[in-house]
Amino acid sequence: MTRNRTFAVTNQKGGVGKTTSAINLCASLAATKRRVLLVDLDSQGNATMGSGVNKYEVELTAYDVLTAMRPVSEVIQKSPDGGYDLVPGNSDLTAAEVELLELDNREYRLSYALSQVQDQYDYIIIDCPPSLNMLTVNALVAAHGVLIPVQCEYFALEGLSGLMATVERVQQHLNADLKIEGILRTMFDPRNSLTRDVSQQLLQHFDQKVYRTVIPRNVRVAEAPSFGQPVLAYDRQSKGALAYLAMAGEMLRRHEQEDADAAKATSNAEQPIESAQAESAQAASVDSSPESTPGTLPGEHSTH
Numbered sequence: 001m002t003r004n005r006t007f008a009v010t011n012q013k014g015g016v017g018k019t020t021s022a023i024n025l026c027a028s029l030a031a032t033k034r035r036v037l038l039v040d041l042d043s044q045g046n047a048t049m050g051s052g053v054n055k056y057e058v059e060l061t062a063y064d065v066l067t068a069m070r071p072v073s074e075v076i077q078k079s080p081d082g083g084y085d086l087v088p089g090n091s092d093l094t095a096a097e098v099e100l101l102e103l104d105n106r107e108y109r110l111s112y113a114l115s116q117v118q119d120q121y122d123y124i125i126i127d128c129p130p131s132l133n134m135l136t137v138n139a140l141v142a143a144h145g146v147l148i149p150v151q152c153e154y155f156a157l158e159g160l161s162g163l164m165a166t167v168e169r170v171q172q173h174l175n176a177d178l179k180i181e182g183i184l185r186t187m188f189d190p191r192n193s194l195t196r197d198v199s200q201q202l203l204q205h206f207d208q209k210v211y212r213t214v215i216p217r218n219v220r221v222a223e224a225p226s227f228g229q230p231v232l233a234y235d236r237q238s239k240g241a242l243a244y245l246a247m248a249g250e251m252l253r254r255h256e257q258e259d260a261d262a263a264k265a266t267s268n269a270e271q272p273i274e275s276a277q278a279e280s281a282q283a284a285s286v287d288s289s290p291e292s293t294p295g296t297l298p299g300e301h302s303t304h
């Protein structure tokens with residue numbers, strides 16, 4: 001079984017496609033039989049509505065998890081057409097931002113809450129608000145990686161340096177294991193020369209961290225949330241649905257490679273000890289001469 005991976009979808013710049021990417025990535029991962037949880041950490045509640053759950057009718061939300069430490073399992077709903085589970089969010093989260101400041105372990109509350117359900121999911125995706133507030137910090141502390149949707153426009157890179165500084169501060173003080181999982185180019189229009197320029201700069205700066213899949217601007221993607229559906233359920237043949245499926249496929253391939261590399265590194269690390277023991281035992285019992293023990297152990301293979 002694969003280990004859980006938790007990602008914060010974040011960019012303090014508004015309207016860059018965070019929520020759209022969170023919803024459609026969840027639906028695409030669920031379509032490949034992964035067990036997925038989406039956490040709506042934005043008081044706008046867009047991820048909740050876009051998942052087909054009415055934010056005005058939910059009784060318990062991420063607010064209750066963060067402030068009253070309600071178990072996540074009591075708050076989870078199913079996205080009717082998404083194939084994934086949801087921790088809803090709504091305007092109550094505005095109060096959480098303020099209340100958290102007074103509470104113990106204020107940065108660790110989401111991390112603690114999600115650790116209770118981590119075994120039940122392959123992927124947990126957290127949709128963050130468009131600011132670097134205490135809710136976003138909670139997401140960054142709970143996450144293994146940061147997934148950054150970027151609209152390739154003027155000022156896109158400027159915003160990214162602020163985000164990178166925040167990620168570094170969280171790495172230094174709160175979550176040393178946090179990584180940049182990937183940068184996703186959204187609402188991509190290859191005919192626009194500014195889009196191409198900014199895209200080129202992203203590739204120069206972040207290289208392998210930039211997903212090769214781009215998400216095109218596509219009207220079906222924009223329409224789907226008003227039906228409470230991911231685009232995959234709304235129009236599975238649309239360019240947007242296919243792009244998010246491709247992006248999920250790219251992500252899954254990266255993770256399979258990471259898991260294979262990790263398994264290889266573990267077996268390489270164990271092998272020399274085992275074979276050294278076996279060989280020295282053999283040398284002791286069969287041949288008393290120490291020189292006959294092979295001096296070289298199986299070589300280590302670099303994983304990079």
Ligand SMILES: Nc1ncnc2c1ncn2[C@@H]1O[C@H](COP(=O)(O)OP(=O)(O)OP(=O)(O)O)[C@@H](O)[C@H]1O
Nearest residue numbers: 014015016017018019020130187216217218221222
């Ligand atoms: N690929 C796309 N094609 C067309 N429209 C898109 C696409 N991606 C997102 N949009 C539209 O752009 C707008 C902003 O997207 P979205 O809400 O996902 O951004 P966001 O970063 O979550 O915003 P906020 O910062 O307010 O939370 C929405 O109206 C959405 O429908």
Ligand SMILES: [Mg+2]
Nearest residue numbers: 018019042046
């Ligand atoms: Mg959003």
